[in-house]
Amino acid sequence: SYEVTQPPSLSVSPGQTASITCSGDKLGDKYVGWYQQKPGQAPLLVIYQDSKRPSGIPERFSGSNSGNTATLTISGTQAMDEADYYCQAWDTSTVVFGGGTKLTVL
């Protein structure tokens, strides 16, 4: 079955750029979504179809996908962006989530 892999953790200083990667075989041939999840809350879609932002998501969130790697980029990271982030892709009628990346802003 298809798998996507994320680094378990990433630390960034406030105001810096955070880049969270998601890797999978020929992932660039698929569309990728990204979800933010804060403790005790349901996930929130922040990027879909590789690079599109849902209404209400700040412009500092952006996405790209090419080759075997998709990337979620948070520019000018803020303390409120501290959360778990999950990538998501589709493979033959099933959904695959990455294991999640815990983003720490310190």
Added chain:
Amino acid sequence: EVQLVESGGGLVQPGGSLRLSCAASGFTFSDYWMNWVRQAPGKGLVWVSRINSDGSSTNYADSVKGRFTISRDNAKNTVWLQMNSLRAEDTSVYYCARGSTYFHYWGQGTLVTVSS
């Protein structure tokens, strides 16, 4: 306002059954695919199942195939997940989520604990 409200979670013994419900409001329910996604305590998201808008097509994760059944009633704006032969590893918060390819809306989840 789109709302998804899950219910039906609880404590069940291994081998037991449970039926989860997700009541939808604030949108035309019959226009959308619906999904169940679960999250074990302290772990990541795992997609479980999805059903198309009219209920004629369903998909399942390998880990639940043959044990879980997703269904819906568009007149009641409700989607269900019937869970049979439950195992300890099914212990999770179960979320209902709207969408065919991406999940723009999620419920707050219902906790299922499988333990003797």
